[in-house]
Amino acid sequence: MDDHGQAFLLQEYFFLFGTALVFVLLFRRLGLGATLGYLLAGAVLGPYALGLIGDPQGKIDFAELGITLLLFVVGLELAPRRLWRMRHEIFGLGLLQVALCGLALSAVIYFFTPFTLQAALALGLPLGLSSTAQVLPMLQSAGRLNSPFGERAFAILLFQDLSIIPLITIIAAMNRNPALPEGPPGWQLAGMTVLAIIGLVAAGRFVIRPLFRLIGNLGEREMFVFAALFTVIASAALMEALGLSTALGAFIAGVMLADSPYRHELEADVEPFRSILLGLFFMAVGMMINMAEIAQHPLFVVSMALVLIATKAAIIFALGLLFRMKWRSALALGFLLSQGGEFGFVLFSQASQAMLVESEAASLFGAIVTLSMVTTPFLMMATRRFREAPHGPKEEREGPRADGASAIVVGYGRFGQTVAQVLNAADIAVTLIDNDIEMIDIAGGFGAKVWFGDGTRLDLLRQAGCADAQIIAFCIDGEQLDEAFLHAVHAAFPKAEIYARVYDRRSLLRLKESPVRFMAREVMGSAVTLSRAILDGLGLSVEDIDRAESTYRARDKERLSLQHEARDIRAARDRIITQPLRAGAGAAPEPDES
Numbered sequence: 001m002d003d004h005g006q007a008f009l010l011q012e013y014f015f016l017f018g019t020a021l022v023f024v025l026l027f028r029r030l031g032l033g034a035t036l037g038y039l040l041a042g043a044v045l046g047p048y049a050l051g052l053i054g055d056p057q058g059k060i061d062f063a064e065l066g067i068t069l070l071l072f073v074v075g076l077e078l079a080p081r082r083l084w085r086m087r088h089e090i091f092g093l094g095l096l097q098v099a100l101c102g103l104a105l106s107a108v109i110y111f112f113t114p115f116t117l118q119a120a121l122a123l124g125l126p127l128g129l130s131s132t133a134q135v136l137p138m139l140q141s142a143g144r145l146n147s148p149f150g151e152r153a154f155a156i157l158l159f160q161d162l163s164i165i166p167l168i169t170i171i172a173a174m175n176r177n178p179a180l181p182e183g184p185p186g187w188q189l190a191g192m193t194v195l196a197i198i199g200l201v202a203a204g205r206f207v208i209r210p211l212f213r214l215i216g217n218l219g220e221r222e223m224f225v226f227a228a229l230f231t232v233i234a235s236a237a238l239m240e241a242l243g244l245s246t247a248l249g250a251f252i253a254g255v256m257l258a259d260s261p262y263r264h265e266l267e268a269d270v271e272p273f274r275s276i277l278l279g280l281f282f283m284a285v286g287m288m289i290n291m292a293e294i295a296q297h298p299l300f301v302v303s304m305a306l307v308l309i310a311t312k313a314a315i316i317f318a319l320g321l322l323f324r325m326k327w328r329s330a331l332a333l334g335f336l337l338s339q340g341g342e343f344g345f346v347l348f349s350q351a352s353q354a355m356l357v358e359s360e361a362a363s364l365f366g367a368i369v370t371l372s373m374v375t376t377p378f379l380m381m382a383t384r385r386f387r388e389a390p391h392g393p394k395e396e397r398e399g400p401r402a403d404g405a406s407a408i409v410v411g412y413g414r415f416g417q418t419v420a421q422v423l424n425a426a427d428i429a430v431t432l433i434d435n436d437i438e439m440i441d442i443a444g445g446f447g448a449k450v451w452f453g454d455g456t457r458l459d460l461l462r463q464a465g466c467a468d469a470q471i472i473a474f475c476i477d478g479e480q481l482d483e484a485f486l487h488a489v490h491a492a493f494p495k496a497e498i499y500a501r502v503y504d505r506r507s508l509l510r511l512k513e514s515p516v517r518f519m520a521r522e523v524m525g526s527a528v529t530l531s532r533a534i535l536d537g538l539g540l541s542v543e544d545i546d547r548a549e550s551t552y553r554a555r556d557k558e559r560l561s562l563q564h565e566a567r568d569i570r571a572a573r574d575r576i577i578t579q580p581l582r583a584g585a586g587a588a589p590e591p592d593e594s
Contacts, residue, residue, distance in 0.1 A: 097316055235253035481507075
């Protein structure tokens with residue numbers, strides 16, 4: 001790329017990100033969500049409006065990696081046993097939704113438009129798919145992804161992704177273009193899918209997990225991010241080489257790592273890339289809105305978008321009732337999945353190449369899908385009053401939010417092990433985090449589940465569930481903590497009380513102004529315990545032992561206060577007990593000879 005081309009590329013992305021920043025902040029402020037802001041930013045900048053940005057198709061091809069990353073993150077939150085538990089929703093509810101919505105929309109197109117039966121199927125079946133890239137972030141931001149409602153929505157979306165293979169096969173079977181090479185038969189695609197999934201499972205167990213273990217032992221933070229992205233891209237590339245769904249490959253890779261101790265670290269590493277690429281994807285979708293074509297057929301585009309939304313909402317609502325959902329939840333599910341999906345663009349393009357529809361028709365239906373995606377945030381807002389609230393009273397969350405734990409313990413060394421065991425003994429659920437691979441393996445041998453990750457990163461703490469926890473206990477070396485970090489933790493998770501282990505007096509003084517409920521000096525408690533045992537061995541009474549301990553603690557507390565005021569570790573040296581205290585002057589009396 002020459003200097004001119006590089007400058008033009010920088011200028012394009014300057015306009016893209018600058019405009020997106022303005023629109024997203026505005027729509028967030030209005031409560032309309034980020035997706036709509038990205039779509040309108042792309043529409044304004046695209047070739048059919050201001051024309052400041054070109055090649056929307058090229059950008060959407062690159063930005064689809066954001067959908068792949070999204071499915072990888074979702075896979076990380078679905079352990080294999082939980083995915084197995086959802087099999088009835090995936091292959092029951094998901095199958096019925098794709099089949100019924102696709103056939104119903106095909107019938108509408110066939111009977112009410114001049115399209116042939118083959119063209120109606122090529123256009124109607126893809127319309128049965130919903131937007132994974134739009135729905136999953138909405139569920140995540142509302143905190144519903146791991147609720148029963150969110151599981152049903154995800155089950156449908158997952159089956160939709162699986163259905164890409166048979167839909168491609170159907171379009172290929174109706175091909176009218178003799179110049180288009182014939183693809184593999186459907187049974188071969190299905191067999192390749194099964195083999196690819198088995199290969200990904202084996203790679204996850206025997207290659208990816210040992211790789212992350214090696215990187216964790218080396219302590220290379222940047223390499224962990226690099227390996228996370230490599231895992232996603234490699235799994236997606238394998239599926240693409242076989243002509244299968246790249247998002248499905250990333251999802252399987254995520255599921256295989258969901259039970260590993262690296263789950264929270266991987267989520268935290270991938271999340272920034274996912275957010276940026278998804279935003280770019282929606283901007284590219286907005287850029288593809290052809291205002292001229294919509295202006296030529298405004299009634300058809302708007303009416304078809306309304307038919308799409310109404311048909312899918314009604315069918316999904318009925319299916320929700322069939323699967324014993326409450327009517328409010330079923331209605332919310334119907335509205336949430338009522339839009340067209342991003343894979344519709346791919347299938348419309350294939351239908352055009354197969355000479356089933358004209359390229360203008362494919363573009364027109366792409367505009368219909370985009371318009372339906374734009375309406376979703378408004379539809380969810382407009383129906384909020386009479387559909388079920390985001391957190392139903394009987395919806396028990398589970399999954400990555402600390403697996404329901406009330407306490408997060410960062411550091412599972414000798415100190416953290418004791419804290420965790422005492423909390424568990426009090427029937428308090430605990431999520432454990434450590435970045436020592438050897439310690440994690442040893443703990444696993446004793447039945448303890450410890451997640452791998454850097455507990456001094458806010459994004460990882462959020463992934464681990466600190467937003468819902470009551471306690472955050474930092475049982476790591478106090479030198480790894482500072483006041484700024486602890487203030488940031490308190491601001492990010494105000495519901496949680498913070499406790500910390502500090503190694504010695506210097507660490508405690510350094511963190512004196514931090515919002516920590518209690519700080520325990522590691523060496524102090526054990527030293528006091530040993531001192532009491534020594535005094536007991538010398539024959540002192542319990543009252544005299546308690547008096548000696550309370551005298552020491554009172555002087556130590558006073559000394560700490562004076563040192564903090566003077567900001568000098570050498571202050572109040574006279575409060576150190578360097579010689580035996582005689583009776584009187586507030587000192588503890590000497591014990592009797594007996």
